[in-house]
Amino acid sequence: MTDMPVDETEIIRPPRNQWLDVWDQFKTHKGALMGAAFFILILLAVTLGPLIWSIDPTYIDIRARNQGPSFAHPFGTDQLGRDTLARMIAGGQVSLAVGMTAMALALVLGTFIGVLAGYFKRLDGALMRMTDLFLALPLLPLLLVIIMLFRDSLRSAFGPEGGIFILIVGVIGITSWMQTARIVRGDVLALKEREFVLAARSIGTPAYRMILRHVLPNVLSPIMVSATLGIANAIITESALSFLGLGFPSDFPTWGRLLFDSTDYLQQYPERVLWPGLAISLTVLSVNYIGDGLRDALDPRIRGR
């Protein structure tokens, strides 16, 4: 993704950093700009939020339970009297960190395997049968086995929180790369028969450069879609994991968990469902727009227009 095809215009004009071009194009995309701004806002809120809103998210004030929004608790409190705003902030840190990292891992794995399988005919059979295997594995028993085998050793190696983070990200990553891999492979199969690839190959371009310069940029858009969907998937999956005892300790809030816990109170306290639901949706939406903008910006055909 780092090397872009060289534009003809660059030869005539004085050389100009292509990332500036990308940025120029990205700037013209209103949705992408708004998405990026919003995403940065969310990131700032969850990282700097605890400095401003200093209530401990696990502190129980039992007299203040089930309160609606008020000055003391802008987002209200939950069934134990914990402050929802503080929990949203703390939950956001976890959910975003897990969502981004797990998505990135799945994407890198999926793209790598997909490109290899699509581009090198020798690897195709083996890699795709492996993909079939991973698609077929029953997720829940697999997770239980993974907890049993790795939780304690990771915990002793990286400490309770670090170990669990690695475990969750690893688990989500290795169980959700398959779709990306299949999609990327499909596109690569079609792409490598295109004229420009044949042309590049006929002048003896080595395989790694073929992939980086000609193949990858052209399969970017399905990868971007996978990234958007992957983030939503990872945030929700993380909450499902904590029910198996694989996630963070139960008093550790995450957005997915807050959403699940408040679903029972949908009728009594509908606003409680709203916050985590909105947070997840808006995050995914902003990532989606960033993805749209990036894709356009990285596409030399559009950038040239």
Place this chain on the structure above:
Amino acid sequence: MKLRHALMGAACTLALAPAAFAERGSDGQVNIIYWQAPSTMNPYLSGGTKELEAASLVLEPLARYNQDGSMVPWLVESIPTVENGGVSADLTSITWKLKPGLKWADGSPVTSKDVKFSWEYCTAEGGGCAQSEKYNDVANVETPDELTVIVRFSVPKPFPYGPFVGAQAPILQAAQFAECMGPKAPECTDANFYPQGTGPFTVSDFRPNDVIQLIANPNYRDPAKPAFATVTFKGGGDATAAGRSVLETGEFDYAWNLQLAPDVLAGMQAAGKGEIISGFGTLVERIMVNFTDPSPDLGDRRATVDHPHPFLTDIAVRKALSMAIDRELLTEIGYGDAGRPTCNVLPAPEIYKSSANDACLVQDIEGAKKVLDDAGWVPGADGVRVKDGVRLSLLFQSSTNAVRQDFQALIKQWWSEIGVETELRNIDASVFFGGDPGSPDTFQKFFADVEMYANNFDGTDPEAYMANWECSQIPSPETQWQGNNMPRYCSDEYDALVAEMATTGDINERARLAKSMNDMLMQDYAIIPLVDRGRVSAHSNTLGGVVLNTWDSELWNAADWYRIK
């Protein structure tokens, strides 16, 4: 509560009086929802509550417990006792007399042979009968005539009402199950799904783990009952949805075990379509304290008696942990009317209930701090108490369940107030209770410092239950981690009481023994009881005759149910 039950029972019989003249099947259809779906109709093949209760519509025992926990004759004339000569003086045999004229749903007569067969079926080698414990020590079952059954025990049985009593040990039809003994039991799918019974209903369509349809038993012993012609017994989903379908949408008439937050339940009841009913049994939510060291550094010998726990062996710490807990508040938040705070691990029946430990009902944070101070545990720089380099830092595990996680969070906060640091862990119930020797997360292995779950016992006799905390019940690698003594509590005095109870027949003496065992566990703080949990169910406003029974199947009196018009 007892009085209320008695009154409710009386009210129900009064209300029932007109219905008694009604015709069988005149009230049409009744819909029951269990959020866990039954997987078979044969309670001997699966001991799950959902299967027992579904099967109790069809299969019946000789005698069962009523809503007060007293035994009532069901298929027999009367309850045999030593006084009426039904139980031999040496306590080694019990004689049951079947009611005459009983018929199976297919019209064939019920005989003592069927009763004897049920014992043979459950104790056959290789059958994996889930209820075989009910038939412990049965040496022989004799059938001198069609209606008489004599059960002979190999040892004196002070409480001879295990076999053929309660929803766990009903009577099967010999003719139907004759080919299904031992290893062949699972192959008889038809018999297991469509058993012949003496109960008010008989299965017309069984879809495992989904839905059961039943019709009124044409040969039921009371010609006017049951009032309903058909039953749909739907399974699956979750407690919230089950409650909603009875209390809010009115699609179902009866919903089982609505273990929901009290305010959620109250909100549902406000819709006005149904009523919530609750009753108490012996189920106690408790924290088990680990007397052994679960540290992973100990390898294979972790959580075994070889390594005593670094600080939980100090009674001051255990006592402080218990004192810091506000049981009233836990009950209010987790169970509402369906729970009450308790200081006993044996909360019922009434004669076994000790009042010696009731001081624990009041939370005493300051007192707990003082206990720790006096024992030499002083707060360190981070607020966590330390003594001789040992920090009061706990790992607290439980199964995954919304109420349990709320409890964990609350208790963690109280413990932090007295200077004890807690890390929480929740484990999927199928693993936690699974007992797989390969998994580190089972409640038997107890690789944590404290753990929370609930337990109870069948029927009303606590002998087997109290024997759980004998030294010999301690789980260890040698026993493949089987055993019920989770705290690894071991006291010669306690073992002596267990042995004494096994040979004592007098009910008052038994009560004294059980109480002193309970008090011993409580005053040693080996078990920290939290809440005496009741059963909460709901029925629609148009369903009459429901009497909630926590000692037997909830559907025990389905024959008396009727439609309020």
Place this chain on the structure above:
Amino acid sequence: MFTYTIRRLLIAIPTLLFISLIIFMVVTLAPSDPTANLPLSIPSEVRAQIRASLGLDEPIWVRYLLWLRQFFWYEPLHMLDSAFGWSLATPDMQRILSWQTRSPVADLIVQRMPQTLWVVGTSYVVGVLIALPIGIISAYRQYSWFDQVGTFVSMVGFSVPTFFTGVLLIVVFSVQLGWFPSIYDTTHQVRDFGSFLFQVKQMIMPVAVLALYNAAQISRFMRASMLDNLNQDYVRTARAKGMSERVVVLVHVLRNSMIPVVTVIALGVPTVFGGAIITEQVFKVNGLGQLLIIAIQGGDVPTVQTLTFIFAVLIVLFNLIADILYGLLDPRIRYD
């Protein structure tokens, strides 16, 4: 292409055998236990007897070989017997029995298939039918209000999990309005128009929830892929040749944009048979998804193994179909 298909089918056999072994190892190693759901009042000796009666004390490889023999030899014989009234299977040829229900797993699957196909199948078809036009129009009119609304709805649809949307629909349409039943009746049979109407009513909510989720995903891939192709040179050429816009978009661009969409759809079809675990739970549809999750929770190895293996067969099959479709969509793709 034909020899390629044959070769892939032949390779599928060892692949599937290998997959079945891995699945068996995972399912068996998983620490959930068939006696976990029993009340704690049942003592551990009885639990040990129950495990023994299920054959759990046999070594793993014996159990695996038994399952293989049952699945590939005994079950087909029993199926032939019941289909044609033959008696090929002898009584000692034990079928695969579920540990929970002690009944043949194949019967359970047959029993669960209708509701899963009705609900999950319909929702998938509906989802695809909605997604394709939305994806095409969104791409063709990029950044129009239609595209913006479509993006918003599909992102919300994908990021809000079905356990929430399902409950929301139930609260609104069953509890408040009372239009649809909140509990699916699996015994309902469609006989006439009235009963068909009831079937539609009880299907609407679960189908809507699942269709939204599926459509969200597929429409995003459709849109992205269309956008890639709309700027290609061949589109300009086609337009220059004077082809109608309709032909350009719906024939040339669409055909070239289908490869990722075909991949996603092919990956989704096996999951239809796997059922929708959460949605089935929420609406009590009790289909294959619910069968699988209950079996997993109950440590019911034969049921989990059999279901997952059938699932694996479908995955291998549909990925093969996708590969063949690539060749048809883009004749330049060759595998030989």
